[in-house]
Amino acid sequence: xxxxxxxxxxxxxxxxxxxxxxxxxxxxxxxxxxxxxxxxxxxxxxxxxxxxxxxxxxxxxxxxxxxxxxxxxxxxxxxxxxxxxxxxxxxxxxxxxxxxx
Numbered sequence: 001x002x003x004x005x006x007x008x009x010x011x012x013x014x015x016x017x018x019x020x021x022x023x024x025x026x027x028x029x030x031x032x033x034x035x036x037x038x039x040x041x042x043x044x045x046x047x048x049x050x051x052x053x054x055x056x057x058x059x060x061x062x063x064x065x066x067x068x069x070x071x072x073x074x075x076x077x078x079x080x081x082x083x084x085x086x087x088x089x090x091x092x093x094x095x096x097x098x099x100x101x
Contacts, residue, residue: 046076046083055089 052072053060066072067082074088 043083045086046078047086047089049082049084052084052089 047055049060049063049067053063056063063072064082067075072084072089073092074085075082076085
């Protein structure tokens with residue numbers, strides 16, 4: 001049983017109605033849909049050049065220079081832009097901290 005709210009048109013007050021859910025309305029699990037969501041989550045985790053610049057408090061041009069020289073890890077070309085894997089940047093940060101000690 002499913003309960004949903006509607007409005008009484010005359011008084012515009014909420015009215016609760018009970019309806020039966022039919023098995024026909026339930027969508028079967030779609031592997032394709034879960035794969036798309038997993039891919040979207042993986043893509044969303046990547047940082048843009050501007051986000052990396054904010055992370056390190058430098059100009060985007062500095063991040064581009066670091067990428068071109070091979071100084072910063074985790075850069076991948078996607079379309080016309082570059083994306084950076086935050087996991088690789090986290091490891092790189094740890095290496096930098098270890099080198100400074």
